[in-house]
Amino acid sequence: MGIFSGLLGNLSEVSVEDLTKQYGAYLMPNEVISTGFKLVRDSFVITDERIILIDHQGVTGKKTKVSTIDLDAIYEVSMESGGTGFDDSELIIHYITSPYYKANNITTAAYRFEFKKKFNIQSLYVALQSAATQNRKRING
Known part of the structure; x- marks a missing residue:
């Protein structure tokens, strides 16, 4: 079921230790992984600073695109929980x-997501x- 869920676009949580081993090279000095x-x-x-998006491209997946969303740039978040049937849960970050x-x-x-x-x-x-609420107050204050 794990691969089938992955093919449908669903994300699975990964341990901080595994994320650090695999993506630690993308961290800035003193940056700490919270979850992934x-x-x-x-x-x-x-x-603690941003969301790092890692997109492995191509047939082999060796080509990698890394993008960032700074946590202090987020101003709105919406969520939709999964319903019955094949509905997924989703989170939209603006x-x-x-x-x-x-x-x-x-x-x-x-x-x-x-x-x-x-x-x-x-x-x-x-x-x-x-974070979004604090950002709006900071930006508009």
Whole structure:
């Protein structure tokens, strides 16, 4: 069932130790991994500073694209829990992509994560929404 779930786009939680071994080279000095998730080849890691998106590309997966969403750029988070049938749980993060958050013409983006329906995303939602609320107060204050 694990590979089948992975092929459907669902993420599975991975231990911090495994994430550190595999993706520790992408960490900034003094950055600490909090949690992380893995698809069949792709992963994302949440640290105390950012969300690191790891996209293994190509047939062999040796080509890798690494992107970052800074935690202080997140301004909105929404979640949808899994229903009956094949519905997955999902989390959508809206974030600012402009280098200056208080600029007149900021640019934004959204990123959607899908989890197994049985995975409880509420604690992840609450943590990211707490950051988003603090960010909005800081940016607009």
